Amino acid sequence: MKILIVEDEIGIANFLRDGLEDENYSVDVALDGSRGLELATNRIYDLILVDWMLPGISGIEITKQLRKTNKKVPIVFLTAKDALQDTVNGLEAGANDYIKKPFQFEELLARIKVQLRTNEEEQTILSYQGLVLDTSSHQVFKSGVEINLTKKEFSLLYFLLKNKGKVCTRNDIIKEVWEINFETDSSSLDVYINFLRKKLEAGNSENIIHTIRGIGYTIRDRE
Amino acid sequence: MKILIVEDEIGIANFLRDGLEDENYSVDVALDGSRGLELATNRIYDLILVDWMLPGISGIEITKQLRKTNKKVPIVFLTAKDALQDTVNGLEAGANDYIKKPFQFEELLARIKVQLRTNEEEQTILSYQGLVLDTSSHQVFKSGVEINLTKKEFSLLYFLLKNKGKVCTRNDIIKEVWEINFETDSSSLDVYINFLRKKLEAGNSENIIHTIRGIGYTIRDRE
DNA sequence: GGCAAAATTTAAGCAACATTTAATCGAAAT
DNA sequence: ATTTCGATTAAATGTTGCTTAAATTTTGCC
Numbered sequence: 001m002k003i004l005i006v007e008d009e010i011g012i013a014n015f016l017r018d019g020l021e022d023e024n025y026s027v028d029v030a031l032d033g034s035r036g037l038e039l040a041t042n043r044i045y046d047l048i049l050v051d052w053m054l055p056g057i058s059g060i061e062i063t064k065q066l067r068k069t070n071k072k073v074p075i076v077f078l079t080a081k082d083a084l085q086d087t088v089n090g091l092e093a094g095a096n097d098y099i100k101k102p103f104q105f106e107e108l109l110a111r112i113k114v115q116l117r118t119n120e121e122e123q124t125i126l127s128y129q130g131l132v133l134d135t136s137s138h139q140v141f142k143s144g145v146e147i148n149l150t151k152k153e154f155s156l157l158y159f160l161l162k163n164k165g166k167v168c169t170r171n172d173i174i175k176e177v178w179e180i181n182f183e184t185d186s187s188s189l190d191v192y193i194n195f196l197r198k199k200l201e202a203g204n205s206e207n208i209i210h211t212i213r214g215i216g217y218t219i220r221d222r223e
Numbered sequence: 224m225k226i227l228i229v230e231d232e233i234g235i236a237n238f239l240r241d242g243l244e245d246e247n248y249s250v251d252v253a254l255d256g257s258r259g260l261e262l263a264t265n266r267i268y269d270l271i272l273v274d275w276m277l278p279g280i281s282g283i284e285i286t287k288q289l290r291k292t293n294k295k296v297p298i299v300f301l302t303a304k305d306a307l308q309d310t311v312n313g314l315e316a317g318a319n320d321y322i323k324k325p326f327q328f329e330e331l332l333a334r335i336k337v338q339l340r341t342n343e344e345e346q347t348i349l350s351y352q353g354l355v356l357d358t359s360s361h362q363v364f365k366s367g368v369e370i371n372l373t374k375k376e377f378s379l380l381y382f383l384l385k386n387k388g389k390v391c392t393r394n395d396i397i398k399e400v401w402e403i404n405f406e407t408d409s410s411s412l413d414v415y416i417n418f419l420r421k422k423l424e425a426g427n428s429e430n431i432i433h434t435i436r437g438i439g440y441t442i443r444d445r446e
Numbered sequence: 447g448g449c450a451a452a453a454t455t456t457a458a459g460c461a462a463c464a465t466t467t468a469a470t471c472g473a474a475a476t
Numbered sequence: 477a478t479t480t481c482g483a484t485t486a487a488a489t490g491t492t493g494c495t496t497a498a499a500t501t502t503t504g505c506c
Contacts, residue, residue, distance in 0.1 A: 097337065150453055167361040171247050188455055190493055212361050213463070213492065214374035220360065373464055411466055413482060420483095436474070436481070 001116060002026045002044065006036030006062065007051040007078070016049065019105050020112075033057030040066055045073055047115055052079045052098075059095075067094035074115035078103070126161040128219055131200065131208065133161055147199055152177065156192050157200075160209060160219045169216040193217060224339060225249045225267065229259030229285065230274040230301070239272065242328050243335075256280030263289055267399055268296050270338055275302040275321075282318075290317035297338040349384040351442055354423065354431065356384055370422050375400065379415050380423075383432060383442045392439040416440060 003025045007013040010031065017027045028043070030036035033054040040048055040062065048066075052059040059077050066073065074096040097111050126133045132141045138154065140147045149157065155177050160168060174189060193209060200208050210218050226248045230236040233254065240250045251266070253259035256277040263271055263285065271289075273282040282300050289296070297319040320334050349356045355364045361377065363370045372380065378400050383391060397412060416432060423431050433441050 152454070166359045169247075175245065175247065186455070187457080187493085190495085191455075194494065194496095211493070215361055218360065375465070409466070410468080410482085414466075414484085417483065417485095434482070 001046045002028070003112070004028050004030065004036070004039055004043075004045045004048045006030045006033065006040075006048065006054065006059070008032055008054055009051070012051075016108075019109075023109065033059070033062060037062050037065055040073070041069070047112060048073055048075045049112075050075060050077045050095075052077045063094045076111060076115060126158065126164075128161060128164055128208070129221075131161075133158060142200060149196075149199065152192055153196055153199070157196055160217060164219040167212050167216055167218045171216075173216060224269045225251070226335070227251050227253065227259065227262055227266070227268045227271045229253045229256065229263075229271065229277065229282070231255055231277055232274070235274075239331075242332075246332060256282070256285060260285050260288055263296070264292070265398065266402065270335060271296055271298045272335075273298060273300045273318075275300050286317045299334060299338060349381065349387075351384055351387050351431070354384075356381060365423060372419075372422065375415055376419055376422070380419055383440060387442045390435050390439055390441045394439075396439060 001024075003020055005013055005016050005020075005027060007016065007029070008031055013029050013031065017029055020027050028039055028045075030039050033056040036048075036050065036054075037057055039045075048062075050059040050062055063075050063077075066075070075094065076097045076099065077095050078101055079098050080101055096115055099108055099111060124135045126135075130143045133154075134140075135158065140149055140154065140157065156173065159173060159176050170189060178188070193211075197207070197209055208219055210220065212218055224247075226243055228236055228239050228243075228250060230239065230252070231254055236252050236254065240252055243250050251262055251268075253262050256279045259271075259273065259277075260280055271285075273285055275282040286298050286300075289298070298317065299320045299322065300318050302321050319338055322331055322334060347358045349358075353366045356377075357363075358381065363372055363377065363380065379396065382396060382399050393412060401411070416434075420430070420432055431442055433443065435441055
């Protein structure tokens with residue numbers, strides 16, 4: 001994972017670089033805004049950390065320029081404790097998060113991880129106990145035999161499998177599979193759970209989709 | 224995550240509520256300051272969103288009152304574009320962030336997330352002496368054996384475990400597990416303590432949930 | 447476009463389960 | 477001894493999710 005630090009105070013820049021390298025990130029440092037913009041434009045980073053108060057080209061300017069050229073790299077900025085107005089402008093300019101100075105390094109690290117995680121690639125093959133779902137070919141197999149699922153059935157199963165071991169609340173499911181403005185008192189979800197169960201559990205016994213009453217559903221081993 | 228909105232313009236209040244509910248927040252709305260203060264005092268929220276210009280009790284007053292009673296819940300306020308002086312007063316009164324009207328919903332959401340994130344992360348695994356509670360899978364194990372709990376049983380146990388070592392008053396428990404509009408002379412709590420004890424202490428040994436007569440309950444080592 | 451087939455949503459009845467109420471019993475506190 | 481508070485039951489009530497079937501919408505095809 002490559003991180004760019006744009007920071008003019010060399011002490012802070014070094015502190016950040018050392019800390020992040022200890023965490024096995026690969027780090028570049030730019031000591032002023034124009035160098036920062038140049039690096040950010042010409043190289044590929046997974047995340048950019050910018051001090052908001054920079055001489056020359058400001059953090060805001062860097063953010064705006066990058067967003068203008070359609071770069072989606074997460075940008076996190078460091079801001080002085082009381083520069084609240086800047087914060088607002090920063091978020092509007094396209095920053096993803098901000099951290100107030102002085103900060104705990106642990107907190108910075110946590111924020112960085114959150115940003116990197118949202119960027120992570122999605123799994124194309126999901127599986128559970130002889131059940132295989134392939135997002136690229138849009139196929140599902142059970143014990144090697146293909147099962148035909150409709151679009152809704154597929155995305156419902158995909159969501160459950162993606163979160164196997166965890167409980168998916170009815171709300172989570174409806175939000176992800178049906179998208180937002182959905183009548184929450186509809187019973188479509190129940191019906192589709194029923195469809196899926198019939199197709200997946202045909203023939204053999206075991207439940208694959210478990211109901212957690214009052215909460216939602218989950219795919220996991222029975223205890 | 225529970226959010227309280229205190230906003231007198233019903234259109235804006237509804238807009239906010241719908242938007243936040245789509246993001247899976249659980250939302251309460253108060254249409255004036257005194258109702259807002261009442262809710263904020265008696266219920267537990269993860270964040271409070273207050274319009275600064277309220278008839279009756281103002282946003283500042285609400286913030287001051289809450290901070291006086293030592294509530295640390297993040298407070299974010301919505302302020303008219305040019306009320307800069309109010310903004311300053313608000314931050315001094317104890318607000319955590321503010322957003323200028325008119326605002327983009329996306330930005331509001333970003334601010335809310337920042338506030339919620341800094342609010343120490345919720346533990347997903349809680350445990351006590353061979354008892355393990357996992358919020359992500361909604362499972363409870365005792366000595367490695369899964370125990371099935373209903374929603375209420377689960378959230379009651381969760382609350383007790385979250386506060387293990389401390390005494391939870393009957394009121395605390397009822398507020399958190401049953402939410403407020405509850406007949407305080409009901410014996411549901413007693414019944415549920417009984418349910419839990421039967422399931423957790425089945426067969427063997429030591430009490431896990433101790434009664435503190437006249438006060439409430441606690442999970443802790445015997446003295 | 448118009449038709450048929452397939453996919454999705456709605457609605458209703460029902461059974462299983464969760465929760466509350468209420469009444470009685472027992473143990474601690476004054 | 478009396479009163480209060482909590483424990484324990486059992487019964488009443490409320491809620492949730494499963495299952496169907498029919499209604500509606502979407503899709504694919506001519």
